[in-house]
Amino acid sequence: MEHIIELGGIVTGFHVTERHIDCMCGKELIKTDKHSHDIILKKTVFEKEGLSRKLIADDEQIFIYDFCTLYVFSQKNHTLVGKWKLGTDLSSDICGIAVDKDTIYCSIRNGKIITLDRQSYSTKEFNISDSSMWSIKTYDNHLVCGTVDGKLLYLDKTTLSIERALVLGKKNIGSLYIDGETLYAASHDGKLYKIDIRSFEVDTSMKNVHKKMFDCVGIYENRLITVSYPCSEIAFWNKDTLGKIKVINTPLKLSGRTYIENDYMYISSRNILGVDGISLIE
Helix, strand or coil: CEEEEECCCCEEEEEECCCEEEEEECCEEEEEECCCCCEEEEEECCCCCCCCCEEEECCCEEEEEECCEEEEEECCCCCEEEEEECCCCCCCCEEEEEECCCEEEEEECCCEEEEEECCCCCEEEEECCCCCEEEEEEECCEEEEEECCCEEEEEECCCCCEEEEEECCCCCEEEEEEECCEEEEEECCCCEEEEECCCCEEEEEECCCCCCCCEEEEEECCEEEEEECCCCEEEEEECCCCCEEEEEECCCCCCEEEEEECCEEEEEECCCCEEEEEECCC
16 A cells, blocks of 8 residues: 555545546545646635545536535536535435436435436436435446345436335445446445346355445456455455455555556545555556
8 A cells, every 4th residue: 555645634535537636635625636646726615524525526527415415516627516405404315426427316315316407407306215325326227226225226217216126135235336237236234246237136145245334346357346444454356256366454444435447546544644545466
């Protein structure tokens, strides 16, 4: 592990582009040069510090949710495009987010999804489930959602109706990763699932992957990589069989963000003041 970006604070989310790394740190959005790691833009965009904010991005915009509020910023200069309060209290805060070229999809606690049109900024509400959905991904014309009560839901994007449902267990399906037509799902009971999206059936699964909650963070060569921040573990699995290849123990804490590009993995966590990196070449 090497320390590549020093920001003096915890990075609660970041996005890597061809030339830059956009970091969310304290009250600020910070753009750094990807290669020199110099800070080239720093903008205060929040009134208060916050460790629970989550960030995703595409080629044009950065999307951040914090409690009940959704923020959208220009990726180029971090200008605020708009912010929307989608809930009112702990029963209606934002649990997860996904985007495509037309729509922002926000999962709301207790099983609702609110969509925001990216042109008109009009919103629609859909009642999906009796259970909250922390993980949500887009797949062609569908959404895949993991519920707190252990289900996977396959939704039509247009109607947000449930086309298929798959019961994986009774614990939260807290993390999803899609590789082609394969879906990897991480459950809070320590199980890892490999699922064929087309048939929406489990191909294989693995127990006792980590002792505490973990994320499926990406594919490197023929390996699926999972990270358990509470366990300070980075694990590598055969992406086809889910057989364990190796585990790297490195100091992490509670939660974080990970991104894999080529032979390199960027990582932030509660114990890192900036962004660290790990070479994946053995």
